[in-house]
Amino acid sequence: RPKSELLQQSRSISVEALKPNDTFPRRHNSATREEQSIMAQSCGFDSLDSLIDATVPKSIRSDSMKFSKFDSGLTEGQMLEHMQRLASMNKIHKSFIGMGYYNTFVPPVILRNIMENPAWYTQYTPYQAEISQGRLESLLNYQTMITDITGLPMSNASLLDEGTAAAEAMAMCNNILKGKKKTFIIANNCHPQTIDICKTRAGGFDLKVVTSDLNDIDYSSGDVCGVLVQYPGTEGEVLDYAEFVKNAHAHGVKVVMASDLLALTVLKPPGELGADIVVGSAQRFGVPMGYGGPHAAFLATSQEYKRMMPGRIIGMSVDSSGKPALRMAMQTREQHIRRDKATSNICTAQALLANMAAMYAVYHGPEGLKTIAQRVHGLAGVLALGLNKLGTAEVQGLPFFDTVKIKCADAHSIADAAYKNEMNLRIVDKNTITVSFDETITLDDVDKLFKVFAGGKPVPFTAAALAPEVVSTIPSGLLRKTSFLSHPIFNTYHTEHELLRYIHRLQSKDLSLCHSMIPLGSCTMKLNATTEMMPVTFPGFTDIHPFAPVEQTAGYQEMFDDLGNLLCTITGFDSFSLQPNAGAAGEYAGLMVIRAYHMARGDHHRNVCIIPVSAHGTNPASAAMCGMKIVAVGTDAKGNINIAELKKAAETHKDNLSALMVTYPSTHGVYEEGIDEICKIIHDNGGQVYMDGANMNAQVGLTSPGFIGADVCHLNLHKTFCIPHGGGGPGMGPIGVKKHLAPFLPSHPVVSTGGIPAPDKAQPLGTISAAPWGSALILPISYTYIAMMGSKGLTDASKIAILNANYMAKRLESHYPILFRGVNGTVAHEFIVDLRGFKNTAGIEAEDVAKRLMDYGFHAPTMSWPVPGTLMIEPTESESKAELDRFCDAMISIREEIAQIEKGNADIHNNVLKGAPHPPSLLMQDTWSKPYSREYAAFPASWLRTAKFWPSTGRVDNVYGDRNLICTLLPVSQMVEEEAAATA
Amino acid sequence: RPKSELLQQSRSISVEALKPNDTFPRRHNSATREEQSIMAQSCGFDSLDSLIDATVPKSIRSDSMKFSKFDSGLTEGQMLEHMQRLASMNKIHKSFIGMGYYNTFVPPVILRNIMENPAWYTQYTPYQAEISQGRLESLLNYQTMITDITGLPMSNASLLDEGTAAAEAMAMCNNILKGKKKTFIIANNCHPQTIDICKTRAGGFDLKVVTSDLNDIDYSSGDVCGVLVQYPGTEGEVLDYAEFVKNAHAHGVKVVMASDLLALTVLKPPGELGADIVVGSAQRFGVPMGYGGPHAAFLATSQEYKRMMPGRIIGMSVDSSGKPALRMAMQTREQHIRRDKATSNICTAQALLANMAAMYAVYHGPEGLKTIAQRVHGLAGVLALGLNKLGTAEVQGLPFFDTVKIKCADAHSIADAAYKNEMNLRIVDKNTITVSFDETITLDDVDKLFKVFAGGKPVPFTAAALAPEVVSTIPSGLLRKTSFLSHPIFNTYHTEHELLRYIHRLQSKDLSLCHSMIPLGSCTMKLNATTEMMPVTFPGFTDIHPFAPVEQTAGYQEMFDDLGNLLCTITGFDSFSLQPNAGAAGEYAGLMVIRAYHMARGDHHRNVCIIPVSAHGTNPASAAMCGMKIVAVGTDAKGNINIAELKKAAETHKDNLSALMVTYPSTHGVYEEGIDEICKIIHDNGGQVYMDGANMNAQVGLTSPGFIGADVCHLNLHKTFCIPHGGGGPGMGPIGVKKHLAPFLPSHPVVSTGGIPAPDKAQPLGTISAAPWGSALILPISYTYIAMMGSKGLTDASKIAILNANYMAKRLESHYPILFRGVNGTVAHEFIVDLRGFKNTAGIEAEDVAKRLMDYGFHAPTMSWPVPGTLMIEPTESESKAELDRFCDAMISIREEIAQIEKGNADIHNNVLKGAPHPPSLLMQDTWSKPYSREYAAFPASWLRTAKFWPSTGRVDNVYGDRNLICTLLPVSQMVEEEAAATA
Numbered sequence A, B: 001r002p003k004s005e006l007l008q009q010s011r012s013i014s015v016e017a018l019k020p021n022d023t024f025p026r027r028h029n030s031a032t033r034e035e036q037s038i039m040a041q042s043c044g045f046d047s048l049d050s051l052i053d054a055t056v057p058k059s060i061r062s063d064s065m066k067f068s069k070f071d072s073g074l075t076e077g078q079m080l081e082h083m084q085r086l087a088s089m090n091k092i093h094k095s096f097i098g099m100g101y102y103n104t105f106v107p108p109v110i111l112r113n114i115m116e117n118p119a120w121y122t123q124y125t126p127y128q129a130e131i132s133q134g135r136l137e138s139l140l141n142y143q144t145m146i147t148d149i150t151g152l153p154m155s156n157a158s159l160l161d162e163g164t165a166a167a168e169a170m171a172m173c174n175n176i177l178k179g180k181k182k183t184f185i186i187a188n189n190c191h192p193q194t195i196d197i198c199k200t201r202a203g204g205f206d207l208k209v210v211t212s213d214l215n216d217i218d219y220s221s222g223d224v225c226g227v228l229v230q231y232p233g234t235e236g237e238v239l240d241y242a243e244f245v246k247n248a249h250a251h252g253v254k255v256v257m258a259s260d261l262l263a264l265t266v267l268k269p270p271g272e273l274g275a276d277i278v279v280g281s282a283q284r285f286g287v288p289m290g291y292g293g294p295h296a297a298f299l300a301t302s303q304e305y306k307r308m309m310p311g312r313i314i315g316m317s318v319d320s321s322g323k324p325a326l327r328m329a330m331q332t333r334e335q336h337i338r339r340d341k342a343t344s345n346i347c348t349a350q351a352l353l354a355n356m357a358a359m360y361a362v363y364h365g366p367e368g369l370k371t372i373a374q375r376v377h378g379l380a381g382v383l384a385l386g387l388n389k390l391g392t393a394e395v396q397g398l399p400f401f402d403t404v405k406i407k408c409a410d411a412h413s414i415a416d417a418a419y420k421n422e423m424n425l426r427i428v429d430k431n432t433i434t435v436s437f438d439e440t441i442t443l444d445d446v447d448k449l450f451k452v453f454a455g456g457k458p459v460p461f462t463a464a465a466l467a468p469e470v471v472s473t474i475p476s477g478l479l480r481k482t483s484f485l486s487h488p489i490f491n492t493y494h495t496e497h498e499l500l501r502y503i504h505r506l507q508s509k510d511l512s513l514c515h516s517m518i519p520l521g522s523c524t525m526k527l528n529a530t531t532e533m534m535p536v537t538f539p540g541f542t543d544i545h546p547f548a549p550v551e552q553t554a555g556y557q558e559m560f561d562d563l564g565n566l567l568c569t570i571t572g573f574d575s576f577s578l579q580p581n582a583g584a585a586g587e588y589a590g591l592m593v594i595r596a597y598h599m600a601r602g603d604h605h606r607n608v609c610i611i612p613v614s615a616h617g618t619n620p621a622s623a624a625m626c627g628m629k630i631v632a633v634g635t636d637a638k639g640n641i642n643i644a645e646l647k648k649a650a651e652t653h654k655d656n657l658s659a660l661m662v663t664y665p666s667t668h669g670v671y672e673e674g675i676d677e678i679c680k681i682i683h684d685n686g687g688q689v690y691m692d693g694a695n696m697n698a699q700v701g702l703t704s705p706g707f708i709g710a711d712v713c714h715l716n717l718h719k720t721f722c723i724p725h726g727g728g729g730p731g732m733g734p735i736g737v738k739k740h741l742a743p744f745l746p747s748h749p750v751v752s753t754g755g756i757p758a759p760d761k762a763q764p765l766g767t768i769s770a771a772p773w774g775s776a777l778i779l780p781i782s783y784t785y786i787a788m789m790g791s792k793g794l795t796d797a798s799k800i801a802i803l804n805a806n807y808m809a810k811r812l813e814s815h816y817p818i819l820f821r822g823v824n825g826t827v828a829h830e831f832i833v834d835l836r837g838f839k840n841t842a843g844i845e846a847e848d849v850a851k852r853l854m855d856y857g858f859h860a861p862t863m864s865w866p867v868p869g870t871l872m873i874e875p876t877e878s879e880s881k882a883e884l885d886r887f888c889d890a891m892i893s894i895r896e897e898i899a900q901i902e903k904g905n906a907d908i909h910n911n912v913l914k915g916a917p918h919p920p921s922l923l924m925q926d927t928w929s930k931p932y933s934r935e936y937a938a939f940p941a942s943w944l945r946t947a948k949f950w951p952s953t954g955r956v957d958n959v960y961g962d963r964n965l966i967c968t969l970l971p972v973s974q975m976v977e978e979e980a981a982a983t984a
């Protein structure tokens, strides 16, 4: 209490003490000044700074960072005011633009209890099934919804957006035909952004994309692997593709359909039309447009191609008691992305948004969805009828669902008139407009549209008066006859209380950051502060169509500019693209930038990518997707890249060297001393350095990719920059580049964009994401984080993240071997605990420790990556010393449990680790046949007596699940059978 | 699916189908049309309407209700838009008004995780301790905060507002002196609303309130029981009351201090100055001003007077395993409110807001609070210094904490100039202004104030430049020297992660509507829909001072007018007062209206109040507080009021009859047929009919208090009109009256108000609440409920509430006796299950059933009220048939458990009911000595296997706790001892 004593003595007041007090860094960064010295001292340093100096190599240590804006950080109150101002600068017009984005009513119960609920949004990807059954069920609902509605039996648990989903489907077609047919045809009734993404993506796969009018499609080359059509088309037409599909199949061509979930509730589903793959967006199922994202895209296919599906898939299995339990299916398949021949790199997807969309379907049920669809369809019908009566424009004759295509004398003048009435229409060309309807549009809006189209003349009718005359033009053969969403889950929770409880019932099974630290190495599960999250649901940010005129989005644009500049300062780069919407998408985009750069210089042959063996699986996958040849280099005993080997590889491939991919600090949690040398070697041999920014949390304010020598880098904003993990997405993976690469940053076919700040010239590589600025709606999270922390707060964060890791490593080192350290014996912001030895001494594997940690109320660290048989711990700066100690206590206690096996005091096959986790159902069984006690199984640490998070199932059997792959909800009859079998 | 088939056939569209689809009634009212007939049929009726016709007496059945606004109900989307519009009509100025209300930064983590979190706000009052340990701990934190900061050892868990807290303290003084000294002195340095509330309240107690200048206080009459002073004073002065207190005590006078928590973090606490009782508001500890409320008020006193404290008190006890556990202390004391001599009627208080304030203290800790206080004090000092330098106005010489009192030539012109700069100042009189500071004020604001006071002349300094010169004027003898909030809870959770987890850890112990139905008879725990809750945290509603100029609050005013009118239509009354902020406050206000009416007619002698024995305890308590003589009348065997007895009583007291208090439908859950006769008897004998509107959920749209014949009625908006219970408040208890009573509705000394719609003349009874429109911030909840339901939705709600109760009664009647039914064998919206017989047959009491219900995942119904040994079940319309069935299944299963005891299969002393509830710690004990199985104890129903809410302690011992009364957190040393004792 020195401060208050001071006041009592002198009673004079410093200006500093009068500054607003609701400062943020002390809420985000955990360790107090006192704790910092205690912890540094326990690591053998006299202060935090000396620990940092010993840890970060001098050669790359940069001067202190300085922002041109927000340098000293806004307080929480100032930040919220600022964000309210930005939100109010965005003008919300009614959107009739369509093109894959529709306004929707987010059911408030879902908004508050999922989207605004940290117990949902701070969850990690459900790798640890036993403490993730809630979101696993919700994602299974999502998959069931997609398969039911599309009419195809297999779905994954979301992809990044509709455009990339189409590109993934294209890659699947290529794969299905074993890469032997290199042409992919896209009907020009697809959304322009979908077409461009596929074109860009085709480059790396050496595929030829041909766009074609539907009527002119030509398979005669014999080289066509697939064709993509849209249903309904981007301009609204609803066509019967049955013959089209037959014809394609007759030519051995796979058919991909981009479609719309709402339309499919009333239209014959693609599965019944014979489509092989269906893709689309679940956005309009209760997820705000958010100026482009995040939203869940879907991909459904037949059983035949399920093992070629990209992305995560949830499936059923059983737990240690034989009871049904869910988990991520075919996880080993994810390893495929390591391969040089990878066709997908997707990792972080859109779990939170998939959950929202699934809950929307749960809330409305099949009848509710159909009612919405019919209303939307009806409103479109009223417009069409009215325009026909008005006679000032011509409505296209084809059947439509929600989008009316209109030929008119001057599309721009009509759009302008609409604009003045705060309505955005789509201008297709100078004589064509489309008007798309969604559930938020009203009859009043249609009346306003009539006025606009009447061009000042009186409108002799009202929308309401016309309604009874409207006749749907959809041919009866295209009307949906099959039922869908018949599972009770979609037919039970239709009142708010029922849905509220269903959401909370699922939530209660899932561990999140609301419970305890989630020390996942490489994932940076730090605080996702409420002030950062609040603007995400400000209507001024949520209700904007990504293709709204840019002048309506001044608030967003200011934020993009400032964020781009701030990220440049942080990373030492010259320009940023905010388009990639996940880390892996950023890797892909960054490598494509490098590829475009080489090509622009005539170096078409530069296609070798050197990647250390310790790299994250997405690295080689991304390189493969860019058509690069991967050359692996090994690491030395200390975990550092083998520089001699690297040098040799670079020199060997000198002529064709395209890039190095390197993570810094390394995936082993070490600041490699040789990193500047490594960069130099690559540059000397004509290559570019791609840095994987996943570990940026150990760099901010201390060094930077640009300073170190990288040419391009992606940032996982969902790691270092506080976007919550959402149970497996959303994320954002913007890329920063040096000046020479800036011209190549991605653009967009509808809204032109590029580097921020903008480079002098632009030669964009193409399009990476469906929306111009990726998942714009979640950028406020990173923006507010940076703006509230200021340069010093951020630098402190890096230091404390490193301190926390070293403190834990110190506490654990006498109990477990710590793999890899820097030259001065310290680790970076994360470290690896080696468990491999226990396999021999106690029959214990990493998984056993991971599952036992659940009994202690913790989520396991990253398991068996980057080194099999280890755990990688990353505490982050937001975890308090008390929490670190609690986690260390758990680990030390588990070590003692292992020792009991080693000593022969516990059975090697039947012990508290092998039996873990222990759900209540197990612990309360009347007969207890375990050799250890119930109480010890349940309460191995004292804090668990005060409050304990309970795993909801016993250990889940992955092998069983993959052998009996079931990836949708079972029909009730079958459910009952399964449960009977399980309890028998 | 008839609708969609229709479309498929005719494909023409009805206007109805094009109306917005996000309708609300189907989300609130549970039973579908199909379920309605099934359920009605199971009750022996062919339809819902025939069940209703048989249940509601024809004589009081009114025509269908029709609203002049919102009659057909807004959709959720429309409602949110409407509320955004209202919010934007409220103009947010910086408030320097003070007077007990200060702007504050609500920590976003508290905002989102408590105030906006249904898992906190839908909790019930923690009567069932074993499933309420989380909020009990938080309320104990609140009590500890209050006792620590005020320096007095006993605190309750909140009161309604500072003004009524002062009135409660006044009543305590009267009590302490056994009613022998009938004068209460109030220093005129108290807030005007505090003074007026005390004056109004004194009327009923036959106390004389004398207001006096501090220096002129005169105890010489020998008739003074207490004196109320304010510290700091309403105009800011900080005086040393040490001598004052000594002097009062020397005259046998008790001293009440109204104080300010923030000031007390730096000022010598009232306890050290010798105060007997301290009252105040915890609003500025992170609770928005909300145009007047809800906020938690506090009352602290010495150990000596603890049993005279009003309101709920949380205390420590032990559970069945001897472990420390919390519960509401001295609950039997609550029965005192039944007595004719009651001095307090408080029931619903401000639990949710007390929790918020406590968490604010937990988050900031003692040092953080002092820092805020010193900053606020410093800013006030800068203003004072600057004004002295400016010389345009004169700063009062007394020491101040946060409020600067200024003498000036023309207060109005200065206030006007401030107003133009969006700043509200307090005008004390035409030459006096005060300026109060809070944590949201900045140096910039002070500069703006300088400009205002400079009146156009240049200001030759800046606030920042002045700061170092500022010297605090508080005498060092008045500076706080004692520490406070030293408990670890206030010194640990200072980062957002730590607080987030603390909040969630507590939350995980508490059952709320997020888990299951809470079928509390008389409490109407219905859906608190998200759309209703969202506007409560719109800044346009939260950030308004209650005494802001009315023209700044057009949004609020529109809502008040519409709400008043809607409530008039619903109740059949002519005017409403929105001032009372709980049901009991409404009762009191309503009886005071009747009292004022009689007085205005010269009927000063009319002071007899007839109250049926079945009335809620607050009824006689309220009557006693109005100085009424209570005459009880009994009920007949069917539970109805004994009309003959009533008639006799009315006639006997004909000359002095003031009122009847009656609940309708009766507290027994029956529509008494004789209600119109009853009203007539009272009227014929010169009395007024007060109706307790707690059971309004069975009247809306079917009948109304006005139609039945009541003259005045309070509505518990936190029951029928969807304000959530918040774990024991907030609530709202507006009163409606017939035309002849409208002039007497309460007003307010600062902002004049009265009946809505306004009556022709006004003769207000005085002031009931500290804020003119009570807890205005939560009125949007009831307003949106009514506006979204529309008249039909509301009427359906009443019908379905009745249906649900009858359906449950039917299912249970073959297992339990159902007490009391109407003439046609039906019950109203609630019913009583009689458990008294089991005492003899199985040794089982109501409490055993209540506790066993927890094992089934349910909160018990209302226990032993209005009939001891029973449970009263009120399902509400928001509970689905599935949920009702689940609850009935649990009750039937428990009946079977009782049968096992009756049959001798289970031990009468040691069985699954007596052992309930069963927390995990008990169920997982290594040794299990119960005669029943663990699994049966834990999982007596199949649904519990899917997801179960766990009680966190064994049965809590109330007697032990009351014998060893501990109502604050124990110092750590003692905690360790207690725990050692418990685990030994």
Ligand SMILES: Cc1ncc(COP(=O)(O)O)c(C=O)c1O
Pocket: A346, A347, A348, A522, A523, A582, A583, A584, A585, A616, A618, A619, A663, A667, A692, A694, A695, A716, A731, A733
């Ligand atoms: C080192 C590294 N690189 C890349 C990625 C991929 O990022 P994302 O999951 O956002 O696609 C990860 C994800 O964990 C990672 O740890």
Ligand SMILES: Cc1ncc(COP(=O)(O)O)c(C=O)c1O
Pocket: B346, B347, B348, B522, B523, B582, B583, B584, B585, B616, B618, B619, B663, B667, B692, B694, B695, B716, B731, B733
């Ligand atoms: C019949 C009845 N009257 C009055 C009240 C008191 O209302 P409040 O708790 O809002 O003061 C209650 C509360 O449950 C009640 O049930």
Ligand SMILES: O=C([O-])O
Pocket: B125, B347, B348, B523
């Ligand atoms: O406390 C009651 O609400 O009765």
